Amino acid sequence: MTSVTSTGRVLLGEHRNSPGLMLALLGHEAMRRLRDAHTANGLTPRQFHVLGLLHDRGPLAQTDLATETDTAASVLVTQLNPLEAEGLVTRTRDPRDRRRHLVVLTDAGQQRLRDAAAAQQEVEDDLFRSLTDTQRSQLTQLLVLVRDDLTDGNEHCGTPASLDGKTS
Amino acid sequence: MTSVTSTGRVLLGEHRNSPGLMLALLGHEAMRRLRDAHTANGLTPRQFHVLGLLHDRGPLAQTDLATETDTAASVLVTQLNPLEAEGLVTRTRDPRDRRRHLVVLTDAGQQRLRDAAAAQQEVEDDLFRSLTDTQRSQLTQLLVLVRDDLTDGNEHCGTPASLDGKTS
DNA sequence: CGAGATCGTATAGGTTGCTAAACGAATGAT
DNA sequence: ATCATTCGTTTAGCAACCTATACGATCTCG
Numbered sequence: 227m228t229s230v231t232s233t234g235r236v237l238l239g240e241h242r243n244s245p246g247l248m249l250a251l252l253g254h255e256a257m258r259r260l261r262d263a264h265t266a267n268g269l270t271p272r273q274f275h276v277l278g279l280l281h282d283r284g285p286l287a288q289t290d291l292a293t294e295t296d297t298a299a300s301v302l303v304t305q306l307n308p309l310e311a312e313g314l315v316t317r318t319r320d321p322r323d324r325r326r327h328l329v330v331l332t333d334a335g336q337q338r339l340r341d342a343a344a345a346q347q348e349v350e351d352d353l354f355r356s357l358t359d360t361q362r363s364q365l366t367q368l369l370v371l372v373r374d375d376l377t378d379g380n381e382h383c384g385t386p387a388s389l390d391g392k393t394s
Numbered sequence: 395m396t397s398v399t400s401t402g403r404v405l406l407g408e409h410r411n412s413p414g415l416m417l418a419l420l421g422h423e424a425m426r427r428l429r430d431a432h433t434a435n436g437l438t439p440r441q442f443h444v445l446g447l448l449h450d451r452g453p454l455a456q457t458d459l460a461t462e463t464d465t466a467a468s469v470l471v472t473q474l475n476p477l478e479a480e481g482l483v484t485r486t487r488d489p490r491d492r493r494r495h496l497v498v499l500t501d502a503g504q505q506r507l508r509d510a511a512a513a514q515q516e517v518e519d520d521l522f523r524s525l526t527d528t529q530r531s532q533l534t535q536l537l538v539l540v541r542d543d544l545t546d547g548n549e550h551c552g553t554p555a556s557l558d559g560k561t562s
Numbered sequence: 563c564g565a566g567a568t569c570g571t572a573t574a575g576g577t578t579g580c581t582a583a584a585c586g587a588a589t590g591a592t
Numbered sequence: 593a594t595c596a597t598t599c600g601t602t603t604a605g606c607a608a609c610c611t612a613t614a615c616g617a618t619c620t621c622g
Contacts (some may be wrong), residue, residue: 282409466611
C-alpha cells in the first residue's frame, strides 16, 4: 500500500499524508481563517460564496443558488436574509414565474464583495505562503478540477460506489 | 487582477476560483464524506487522525498529541476516552514523569485503523476521481507543503501579518 | 517544605452548519 | 376548478467542534 513519489521526496502511504484527510483538516483551518477575515466585513464564508457567485454568474433564482452552493433551500434563505437586510442583494419576483425570487447583487454588494475579497486575499497569502506562484496556480487548478467534477457529478447521478454505512 | 493560466483553460480571478475558499468548501465536503465512512467504523475523522498519528509516530504523551493535531488538551481528552473504552489505545502513566499519560496504539487499534483506512481510501478515490495519478500526487504534495508550513509556523511564531479584526 | 508550573481531566456554554417538517403562494395539467 | 408540484419561507432541533474555566495530581526549583 505504501508508495513513493517519483521525486522520492515525500513518503505517501503514511496515514498523516492522506490527501483526503489533509484536505478536510486544512479546509477546516482555512474556513476558520476565512471566517475571521470575513466577519470583519459582516459576512460568513458561505455568504461570501453567494456574493461571489452572483458576481460571476449574474442574477439567479434562489433554487439555482441553492443548487450551485449545494445548500438546502431552507438554509439558503437564512444566509440571504441578512444580505438583503444590509442592501447587498435584492430579491425581486420573476415576472415570468412569480414563484421565483431573482437575487441580484447591488452596487453596495459589489463594493462589499471587493472589500471582503481583499481580506480573503490576505488570508490566502498567509495560508499558501510556503508555495511558489507556480505551485499556488497548480493547487488552484487541481482544486478547480475536483470541485467542478463534484458539482457536476453530484447533480447528474448518485453516488457511484460504496456507501452503505448510515448511523441513524 | 484577473489572470489566465498558460493552458488558457481555467480563468483565475473569478471569485469562485479562489483557492482559499475552494479549500475551505472542498474540505468541508471531504470532512462530511470522511465522517460518513468513518462512523461505520465507530470513529470520527479526528479520531482517525489521532490513530494515524500514533501509528506513524509511535507512543505519544497527550500534550504531544494535542500539539500535533492542533487541538486543546481538554478536547483531546474527549476524543481519547471512547478510543480507550473500545480498547484501541491504552493510557499508561509515564514512569519518568508520572503526570504524563503515554498513549499507545493497541493491536485492536491497528486493525481498526486498517479498516478505517480502507474506507477512507474509497472516499478519496471518489473525491479525486477526476484527477490523474500524477495530478493526485501533485495535490498531495502541495497539501503536505501547506500543512507542514502551517504546523511548523504556528508553533514557532505568531501570525506574521495582518489579522486585526476580532469580533469579541 | 512550599510556590509555581505542567499534565490530564471534567464541565458548561456557544457557534456553525445541517435536517426535517410544515406552510402560503404561484404554477401547470387535466 | 381542482389537484399536484414547485418556490420560498419559517421554525425546531440535532450534531460536531471549539473555548473557557476550574480542579486534582505531579513535577521542579528555591
